Amino acid sequence: MKRLSEERTKTLFEKLAKYIGPNVKLLIERPDGIYCFREQKDRVYYISEKILKLAETLPPNQLISAGTCFGKFTKSNKFRLHITALSYLAPYAQCKVWLKPSAEQQFLYGNHVSKAGLGRISENTEKYQGVLVYSMSDLPLGFGxxxxxxxxxxxxDPLAPVCFHQADIGEYIRSEEDLL
Amino acid sequence: MDVVKTILEKSAKEAEKYKSVEVNKLVSIDLGALLAEDLNPLDPGALRSSTNDYLLNLTRDNTQLLFNQIWELPTERIDEAIVAKLPKQKFCLPRFKPVPRPRPLTKWEQFAKAKGIVKKKKSKLSWDEQLQKWIPLYGFKRSAALKEKDWLIEVPQNADPLEDQFAKKVEAKSEKVAKNELQRLRNVAKAKNVKVPRFGLTNPEVSSAKDLQAAVTVAKSSTASLGKFQDKLPKEKEARGVAAITPGATRKRKLPPISGQNEKNQNLNLVDEVLNKRPKINIEKAVARQINDEQAQRSDEKNRTGRKKGLRKSGGGKKPKNTNRPRKGKAAGGRKRR
Structure with a gap:
């Protein structure tokens, strides 16, 4: 587990800010202790300092995961969010999209959301902004x-895409191996 | 054999005066190596009390056993000396040094092995139709035969007519020899694990993107201040594995450990930087708001006219839609809209 370089930290925060805006600060400033981001094999883990200290006792090549995987850096140094970050980002979401029950399955299979499947959308959502996708019963389904x-x-148009798919909770089953 | 017997008898008579030569003990004896191995446990009491005497006696007994066996071997007399014929050695003496490693394969041999190419034996002589005689594949008389054969070379269609085709051929040959020598040396260096000094970059026409990246990295750090004040492109990556030829380069080190609180503060600063970096005027947002306002206005007007119509028609049974009014002065986001 190594610390993220400044450049990478910036990339990470820029990405997170797209989804949760200024609430990124709340991820770092937590009342229940110090949390930090660590990098292991290009994956970024969000981990409390207590667990980090325990994790650092393991040799890095034998450590598969510690804390919560937020995503990974691609070979071209872009950051890609993983679905595992959903539970941390959902409470702070700025823009939300609610799906009709009929469109939920389509989204969970990795498809974009079309206008027909759109239940509601947060006001003042900008174009190409990161959004969190919810079911009508306020269950977070993924990112878009x-x-x-x-x-x-x-x-x-009813068939026009409204929200591009980024990650969904169906990935827990579909790409179980790639998630870590 | 008679000689041996008489000697043995004589010695047996004499032996009565000396110590007994009969020792009854199980000792593994390898006559070929003249080796007796006594695997019986030592007597600890005797060993401690009189070490030297005990060991001396034990050795004498074992040697006696070995000699007894030697006397049983077939003997012959060569030049006044009695010689016993020793059997083949059974004991396997371990090597002092490790077994030498097999010679590492050359690059071609490796390739041939991977591809399953087997070397074919060529005959030393081959019949030449043109010269009407047998010419060797290489060596003595080969070049003479070739000279005789290639006394004339046709100038190719698109070649320069003034070019010396013979000289060209000689040059090609010498280059081939030089290349082969280079490859041989490379194989030797590889086998002995010698680090070959790298020469500078080859010309840009043949060098790869990786080479160019390495060149950029090295060139950048070749200033008086070791590249400290050189500008960096936004997505520029440093070439890897060029530390040896980069001035002032050290091995990549891990970030130094800092306390959690410090790291938190650093992260907060970075977040602030990221959040403040956004453009002051967000055109996208402004356009979206403008469109939203217009739509709201239109829908308001529609509602108003609709209400009038509705009033006229049905006497006001319909509830006016009024949820689309823009909220001015409120922060963006987080609000639902049906």
Whole structure:
């Protein structure tokens, strides 16, 4: 487990800010202790300092995971969120998209959300902003990127994509091996 | 044999005066190596009380056993000396040094092995139709035969007519020899694990992107201040494995450990930096808000006219839609909209 370089930390925060905006601060400033981001084989883990100290006793090549995996850095140094980060990001979400029950399955199979499947959308969602996708019963389903702003959504074609798929909880089953 | 017998008898008579030569003991004896191995446990009491005497006696007894066996071997007399014929050695003496490693394969041999290419034996002589005689594959008389054969070379269609084709051929041959020598040396260096000094970058036409990246990295650090003040492109990566030829480069070190509180503060600063970096005027957002306002206005107007119509028509049974009014002055996000 190594510390993220400044460059990578910046990339990570930029990505997180797309989804939860200024609430990124709340991830770092927590009342229940110090939490930090650590890197292991290009994956970024969000981990409390207590567990980190225990994890550091293991040789790094034998440590598979510690804390929560937030995502990974690609070979071109871009950060990609993993679905495992959902439970930490969902409470702080800025823009949300609610899916109709009929569209839930489509999304969970990795498809984009079309206008027809859109139940509700947060007001003032910008184009290409990171959004969290919920079911109508407020169950977080995954991440997406708004393909249209809220206003544009109103007049969109029913088949036009409203939200691009990024990650969904179906990945826990579909790509179990790749998640870690 | 008679000689041996008489000697043995004589010695047996004499032996009565001396110590007994008969020892009854189980000792493994390898006559070929003239080796007796006594695997019986030593007597600890005797060993401690009189070490030297005990060991001397034990050795004498064992040697006696060995000699007894030697006397039983077939003997012959060569030049006034009685010689016993020793059997083959059974004892396997371990090597002093490890078994030498097999010679590492050359690059071609490796390739041939991987591809399953087997070397074919060529005959030393081959019949040449043109010269009407047998010419060797290499060595003595080979070059003479070739000279005789290639006394004339046709100038190729698109070649320079003034070019010396013979000289060209000689040059090609010498280059081939040089290349082979280079490859041989490379194989030797590889086998002995010698580090070959790297020469500079080859010309840009043949060098790969990786080479160019290495060149950039090295060139950047070749300033008086070891590249400290050189600008960096946004996504520029440093070449790897060039530390040896980069001035002032050290091995990549881990980030130094810092306390959790410090790291937290650093992270908070970074977050602030990231959040403040956003453009002051967000055009996307402004356009979206503008569209939203217009739509709200339109829908308001529609509602108003609709209400009038509705009033006229049905006497006001319909509830006016009024949820789309824009909320001014409120922070973006987090609010639902049906």
């Amino acid at each position: 990127v708004a393909a249209r702003s809220t206003a544009e959504c109103k007049h969109a």
